Amino acid sequence: MDDLVKFKPAATRAAPATRGRPSREEAEAAVRTLIAWAGDDPEREGLVDTPRRVVKSYEELFSGYREDPAAALSRVFKDAKGYSDIVLVRDIPFVSHCEHHMAPFLGKAHVAYYPRGGVVGLSKLARIVDTFANRLQTQEALTAQIAESVDKALKTRGVAVLVEAEHMCMSMRGVRKHGVSTTTTQFTGVFRDDLNEQTRFFTLLRGAR
Secondary structure (H helix, E strand, C coil): CCCHHHCCCHHHCCCHHHHCCCCHHHHHHHHHHHHHHHCCCCCCCCCCCHHHHHHHHHHHHCHHHHCCHHHHCCCEECCCCCCCCCEEEEEEEEEEEECCCCCEEEEEEEEEEECCCCEECHHHHHHHHHHHHCCEECHHHHHHHHHHHHHHHHCCCEEEEEEEEEEHHHHCCCCCCCCCCEEEEEECHHHHHCHHHHHHHHHHHHHHC
16 A cells, blocks of 8 residues: 555645646557557557547546536535535445556445534535546545545535445456455544544444444
8 A cells, every 4th residue: 555645735736727738639659659569550440549538538538637526515505404414425446546657446435524503415425536536546545535535625624534335457467356345544633633533434444233
């Protein structure tokens, strides 16, 4: 597992636009080059439209670069009728891509927070997971970015994030170990400082299952 200190928080990563985004034609040409490098003919019938399809699919798979996580959490419902206990959204499915091999990794994220002065729509937590998952990622960075984004936007008393995923770069290539699951966690506020709160988080996850 990569050391968390090796990645930069989302806010400090250079956006692709600052380096100049290639045109669609350049992207399709790159796919044709990869097809030829793999040993096939990019002009044969079954592959002639593949570059166009790949580029179109990349627009969806990596749509997170065009989304602002803060915007998804911008609407906070102040009138929560005095509710201040834990909010947990579990089993949020996601598919991301490893930044080292561009191979998929997929799994579930579980996000909890203690509100301070308001709550956010539950679907917004799922949207945050998708925003960061739809970028080239490491699981460690993904976990930290979700926690940081929720904590910053909602000014919570604490955030807990647990991500479980299987990495195709480990099961399809390299050591080829199928079914291996990786778990990462990130805690802020009371979850970080109070082991009892971490225990409660894990208990709620186990009990829900």
